[in-house]
Amino acid sequence: MDPFRDFSRSDGPTLGVEWEICLVDPVTRDLVPRAAEVIEEVQARYPDIHLEPEFLQNTMELVTPICANTKEAVRALQRDLNAVKEVADEKGLKLWASGGHPFSDFRTNPLSPKHTYEEIVNRTQYWGQHMLLWGIHCHVGISHEDKVWPIINAVMTKYPHLLAISASSPGWDGIDTSYASNRTMLYQQLPTAGMPYQFESWDEWVDFMRDQQTSGVINHTGSMHFDVRPAAKWGTVEVRISDATSNLRELAAVVALTHCLVVHYDRMLERGEKLPTLQQWHVAENKWRGARYGMDALVITSRGTDEDWVKHELQLLIDELTPVAADLDCVDELNLVREIIERGAGYERQRAIYQRTGDWKDVVDATCAEMWELSL
Secondary structure, three states: OOOOOOOOOOOOEEEOOOOOOEEEEEOOOOOOOHHHHHHHHHHHHHOOOOOOEEEEEEEEEOOOEEEHHHHHHHHHHHHHHHHHHHHHOOOEEEOOOOOOOOOOHHOOOOOOOOOHHHHHHHHHHHOHHHHEEEEEEEEOOOOOOOHHHHHHHHHHHHHHHHHOOOOOEOEEEOOOOOOOOOHHHHHHOOOOOEEEOOOHHHHHHHHHHHHHHHHHHHHHHHEEOOOOOEEEOOOOOEOOOOOOOOOOHHHHHHHHHHHHHHHHHHHHHHHHOOOOOOHHHHHHHHHHHHHHHHHHHHEOOOOOOOEHHHHHHHHHHHHHHHHHHHHHHHHHHHHHHHHHHHEEEEEEHHHHHHHHHHHHHHHHHHHHHHHOOOOO
């Protein structure tokens, strides 16, 4: 199998979700590098649970099996989360999830022992050391590689929508950055991360990846870490735009919107319809606006540079995707996006607490509590 050219075509619009969560000390509220021992104990008790160590030793990734819809994925994540909590409680640790920790020092958070992680930091140095960042990754099955890049380019037109509802990283190094998602701005500093190029065909992507291998880029990093990328081994499009949410309720909204969006574009292709695109500079501007303003972003909606508020855009998008959601049995989960619009996204809640108390520890406490308070 050619790892670049061969795409493991999926039989249907399957779904897989990865959610990055962390361990924090209940007294200091700082991150704790003990994920490996928690993962080991959970898997000793529950061998069918799939947890992965991540870039930093404070992080574990909850990974679903192949699912049919958001309901199945969230059910699997809830089971895994309960098992992790059981072990973390015994070890006197709290579970926390967000796009970025508001005050932890990157210099005191050790890497997980993996060659590619060490290579990334060795190559990128200062910026690579700053990766105290966590996200949600959604894999959606695609039936043919020729669909992959039209779908990715279309998904990128909805970048600020997927980011705004999940944005949860306003704090960094003890300050309020004034960004909804500081994670988004930091992560794109890595040379293999950020927006994908607007490839027009699978062959173009294959040529690009072979260039990356020849030039040594992939040898250093393991893969390209684009915001949306093909996962040829799994036969999926992997959407990596969203910050990690603090809870499964909001995660369900993010996953349902992502799944429905990709399936919607896939169906448009099946009907012979042209998918939406935006100029690369409009996509870049929208990404920045989503990161900066979150739910209050005014976003570019057309190649003619029309604009609309992201909250209004989200309402229209929910209506448009509801027939797809009905087919995927995730209407309730998709409608949780409206709940985020009404309640406020994670960054808004975090910022309100910090402005009221002036203490990021209060923010960490509230974010830890949300994991259980905002459940399905």
